[in-house]
Amino acid sequence: MDYRDAGVDISAADAAKDRIKRLARGTFNPGVLSEIGSFGGLFRPDFARYEEPVLVSSTDGVGTKIQVARAMGIHDTVGYDLVAHCVNDILVQGASPLFFLDYLALGRMDPDRVEAVVAGVARACQEFGCPLIGGETAEMPGTYADDDYDLAGFIVGVVDRRKALPAGVAAGDALLGLPSAGLHTNGYSLARRALFDGAGLSADTVLPELGTSVGAALLAPHRSYLAALEPLIERGRIRALAHLTGGGFPGNIPRVLPDGLGVRIRRSAWQVPALFRLIQHSGAVADDEMFRTFNMGIGMVVVVAPDDLHEVEHSLERRGETSFLIGSVVEGAGVILE
């Protein structure tokens, strides 16, 4: 009996490792001091640029969006989703990315599948200046179905303590909403239930209101707001950010508000995209449930002092970023949708 008899293919793992190394190398910057394949990834940050550097880290998965990827046979976008999600999560604290690691577990070690998934990770790492310095690829027959997998990511970034967010949020602050590209990485269990089981659609059903297939609309990559927001954070023009992920509006906006403050959101301030309306209709999902499960077309909420609103709107516009004035911070608690 050998390891292969037990369902673990070490040669396939070695082949996968070689492809990962090549992809990861394309993301490296001068801070990276190690090759992929070391026990640990070594990174030397340029801490001299910071008065009081604070490390900010986050971990996330892409959840059952992977099941949509499987239905579509497209595996090189979920890695992008993962990195964009993590980059946004630390951006909320004011931090810029330093490096990234991924964990990929599969039912069967298929080097092509591994390469596709990691290619998505590497593409995003390159785009966001966040080298992929380590990872784990595990073959776990029994835990995962033969062609199924799970993917998690870990990011480390840095922020100067005096620039960390949230900071100074007050009643009267404006809320700007930045558009999402779709569901991003949450709500897929409900969306799949509503669209596939409820409405009997399939991933390749093309719908005019979506302008594409249901699967392609669901697979639209998670947007990162790093490029649009980093310069504004640097200039101290942002008081808080809320990344709308699992938990939607009520689950994420209050996390960055001080006690005694809530928000009012004007639902008429933006048009909820067709995909969300389709899910709601297909699954007969209540309004409240929609807003606490999905981002409803708003991927990031930006809290801005009234005096800075004009400058922030213009800066976003110059960078090609649309923004909607969706509400304001008020005395109270929670999220009031009007």
Added chain:
Amino acid sequence: MDYRDAGVDISAADAAKDRIKRLARGTFNPGVLSEIGSFGGLFRPDFARYEEPVLVSSTDGVGTKIQVARAMGIHDTVGYDLVAHCVNDILVQGASPLFFLDYLALGRMDPDRVEAVVAGVARACQEFGCPLIGGETAEMPGTYADDDYDLAGFIVGVVDRRKALPAGVAAGDALLGLPSAGLHTNGYSLARRALFDGAGLSADTVLPELGTSVGAALLAPHRSYLAALEPLIERGRIRALAHLTGGGFPGNIPRVLPDGLGVRIRRSAWQVPALFRLIQHSGAVADDEMFRTFNMGIGMVVVVAPDDLHEVEHSLERRGETSFLIGSVVEGAGVILE
């Protein structure tokens, strides 16, 4: 239709989150600047202690050891395994832990199960002075069986660049082996196949040669060598470390050797523990396959200059750590087992 209909229970997730927060708080030290539940975990390292601080990070899972945990109904040790594994991986680069994050994905959000798993993570984080500052707990019905789960971890540590390992390994250096507590976290697919399918044993079969049940022997927690080795690294008495995980001896020792060097290992230098002999016998596994799959009773290999050997052996002994002189570094390549 709501999120619960789709198999995702947000209330159970909230209950789990509260328990995680309490467990994580018990691991905090003054470097931690955030609460669990922020978008990112904030950590301020004491970089003033380092001439040229380099961050060292690693990620890993516990593989199918989780299946043994399920068979035994014991879920509060795999988290300990995970942290010990990660701590050892960065120790190999000479680094001491700064902080930890975990990713736990389950078929069903069971707050008791989550609490047990994270309790293991937290216990190890406390023991190794490595606060748990973030994590993700994901309910993924469909990907995981109802009571199945997967667990990955992510560690960040720091090393002064001039103390990073490996450094200065030369032919003639001695190899010390430090005992493992069992399989640690790799080889479980083959071990389960050999013991359960091959020999027809079950997790609760008690065997005299193991002194316990097969399941308990398989579940023995991964040892960390941080306490034994950190002072020796600090004093510059270690040239390299190899953590024997997936890939066993040939897969791990050469990773820390310069080109042109290999190792000779004397197999008679230590007694291979009964569990490994039982696996080999049960599965009719070849010797080579055993050494490239399992740690065979040696969890960490320490490469020491001949002149420092005596001091290192004594230091380990004073800390209650057994060591075996298992071989030496030689001209050549790879691992020669004699």
